[in-house]
Amino acid sequence: MIKKILLTGSNGKIGKFIEKNLRKKYTIISVDKKDDLENENNLKKIFKNNIFAIIFSHGYNSTPTIEKYKKKLINFTEIKKFFDINVLLNLKIIDFYLRSSKKGRVINLSSIYSIRSPKHFIYKDFNKDIGYGISKSAANIMIKYLGTKFAKNFKFNSLILGGVAQERLDNFFLKNYKKNNPSGRMMNYKEIIPAINFLLDDDNTHTNAQEIIVDGGWTSW
DSSP states (O other): OOOOEEEEEESSSHHHHHHHHHHTTTTEEEEGGGTTTOOHHHHHHHHSSOOEEEEOOOOOOHHHHHHHHOOOSSSSHHHHHHHHIIIIHHHHHHHHHHHOOOEEEEEEEGGGGSSSSOOOGGGGSSOOOOHHHHHHHHHHHHHHHHHHTTTTTTEEEEEEEBBBBBBBBBBBHHHHHTTSSSSSSSOGGGGGGHHHHHHHHHTTOOOOOOEEEEEEGGGGG
């Protein structure tokens, strides 16, 4: 029987890439904003399926593109939005998952900014939102908590990703990011897949409540 994976953020660039690569082996149930995951009836329908794993690839973020802007450093309305999308929505989905499944796996796509402060000097005319880092950090702890609480039947892990190369990034940021990464570059979408495959592997039964880092060495400097 082909295992089913619930993939959130499936319309995003990372989500689309993950779906494309995993659908060869798994049945992917793709959801995004249009599916209104805040709606409990929608969640009930989703979890009528026998879900093997959840991959959280959705998230609220801010990116230093060539269209420069500098937001207010501390904006409480914005911070609340980060927590609503990056933490509380995940927890609501997990709550349904735990009540509808006897065992499974959860992979939370996180960020180097969940375990390290941004290097503010690599940005120009741009503030990396404080709400992004603290919400992602909170999500990491949530995953550790749930992983230790339900370790006998579920495996919860966070995948800490470095910056991913994409179009229209600001040149000042791009140059400085590369200089501050031992690998000398940003990561590619394809470099996410081996870590996900590892966490989904049937033989991988003892990796739980961990932060798996894929960042080219960024957090080691």
